[in-house]
Amino acid sequence: MRGAAMSLTAAASGLVVFLLSVSVVQGQDGWGVTCPSTEICAVKGSTVEIRCSFTYPSTWDGRVNILEKTFWFTKWKDGKRVDLTTDSEYASRVENLCENSICTLRIRNLRERDSAEYRLGIKTNQATYWANPVTLSVTVLQVHVNRLRLSTLLQCLSSCPPGQTSYIWFKNRQEVKEETSPYANFRYDSADSYSCALKGYEDFPSPSVYAPELPSVSVSPSAEIEEGSSVTLTCSSDANPAANYTWYKEDEDSPKASGQIFTITDFRAEHSGSYSCGAQNKLGRSNSTFHLTVVTGSSTMMVNIIRTTLGVLMLILALLLSLWMRKKKALRSTTEAPEPEEIELDSDPVYQNVSHTAAQKEDTEEQGDMV
Incomplete structure (x- = not known):
């Protein structure tokens, strides 16, 4: 039981009970509520x-006094106190655990808006009695950094x-010390991280504080940087507290710019070179170096001309190769022997060689001349 274990003050006093129009002072005639802590501080989540x-009299105004209900409330609605177990903001997160005249209000998954004054109400068949408030403060922890020499x-x-609680300190997620004050002094080391927690809530520490990690740099546009164009550099580093950024160029003592984004609007040859982005907070510093090179306009034109020329030459070579292949194919077809032809004579197919027929004709003509 974390909250109740933080006993801070004595029992509340001056509690009042109303019976119709009659007011009753705490402790009078057996009415009373005692809370070990009237101020409690807890951590979000x-x-x-x-x-x-609580106590109440067994008889009241000459009649038997019977306990009917105990409840916790923080606000009123329509002139009535709202039971937290029926409140939509609390219903799924609260429990009223009562046994042997001891009531415990348990609230899970605390939210900052749960910070309020909580009262225990006792309802009998004759009266309703409620206690003075217990103040709950729901906090979100943070570590503030101050650098000494x-x-x-x-x-x-x-x-x-x-003065309500003690503070537990963690170094690299390991518990190292407990302090009654919220301050702690550590020997500086940029490789370390630190966080704190309230005693009894060690499972809910603050976010760690640490020096910036190695920055990453992005360049836009990411392609070749042409002369006269605009270049935007962005530097990012994981750090807590948040890092401050400074831009430097090699061989120059003064910084070029500050801030996470650095823009060069008219990039020239003299802008080429090595740059560095420095990320710094109160716990340390980290740097990243990179190189920028400008491509001049004439160089860009020459590159485009070369690319175009190569493309045209490739097309010409492809065309010449195609023509050569066609010519070679045609030449091959003319040098090949002709196929035999089919001749029909008296419906009977006769296959003759054309060259052989021509030779026979020449022989016949010679014989005729000889006759």
């Missing part, structure tokens, strides 16, 4: 328990009233 014990002074920031 955690579970808290508010515990109070040889050390780092850290402060665990919370909305908890001073």
